[in-house]
Amino acid sequence: METANILIVDDELGILKLLDITLRKENFINIETSSTGKGTLQLVKDNDYDVILLDIMLPDISGFELCTEIRKYTNTPIIFVSARSTDFDKLTGLGIGGDDYITKPFNPLEVVARIKVILRRQKMYEAAQQQQSIKYDFGYFAFNPESATLKVDHQIVECTAKELELLHFFCKNPNRIYTTSQLYEFVWGNDVYGEEKTVTIHISKLRKKLGDDTRKPKIIVNLRGIGYKFIPPKEGLLCE
Structure with missing residues (x-):
């Protein structure tokens, strides 16, 4: 049951x-x-x-x-x-x-x-949170998967569960290019057909919450015709 x-x-x-x-x-x-x-x-x-x-x-x-x-x-x-x-x-x-x-x-x-x-x-996300206590600190914003909290300029920013999953995926895979369909597969699941525009909308919302310029983004970058890449604002991105 x-x-x-x-x-x-x-x-x-x-x-x-x-x-x-x-x-x-x-x-x-x-x-x-x-x-x-x-x-x-x-x-x-x-x-x-x-x-x-x-x-x-x-x-x-x-x-x-x-x-x-x-x-x-x-x-x-x-x-x-x-x-x-x-x-x-x-x-x-x-x-x-x-x-x-x-x-x-x-x-x-x-x-x-x-x-x-x-x-x-x-369940997978909760299990991963329990297995690690890694915080991602990028200077002006920080993300803690364990407590599911995002802070921008030291202020907590409310996010949906799916936004946090997408952000977590980007944080674990910085400076790598992923197509929209790959992001949908990795974050939403590969055994259900969905709208790829779902990814686009969630990325747009994340950019706004991170304070990224939606017209000329520097954090979640769109490589036209290729895909998206998360570029950390600061190197040395992991801290205990």
Whole structure:
């Protein structure tokens, strides 16, 4: 049995039942559902979840607005599940703190696969944190994987779990070039098909949080037609 706590948010009863039944068949037993934004926010305040499936068109509040509110309380991975399928909607969802985006109609087993990937990556990330206490100190910003904290100019900067995973990957692999598809494979998982623009959005968000110039970046550099490279602002980047 899977012990992960999953929250499904959708105003369509049929979708809630379909996902609940499918997840239980896949041995997920700790499942809660909500059909309103207000109810969802209260659940998030009162409980700890490992994954949140979030619809956009809710009766009382937009899923985008709700995601922004949820991010004030938790960095729990959020997977948008919505009939809105434009690139603008996907970029908006990822840009405000979503970790993945699935469009309706969907194969419920794909949703399960995406959840399993996120949970597996979380376990791997937590295991890696427990095995090491390395801090990455780059002068004006420092990252501690063990405590999952990023400090820029000595101020803590809030990041989503996926942003921290991406930053951790870059910190472990400085001055190396990776294509967008490689970054998606290493950070999001290679057994699920996703949008490569997901990587682009997360890199853009990281740049802003690191204070990197988004027009002429010097830390996470884009080599046109090749890929991305993390250039540490200061050499001698590891300290105990």
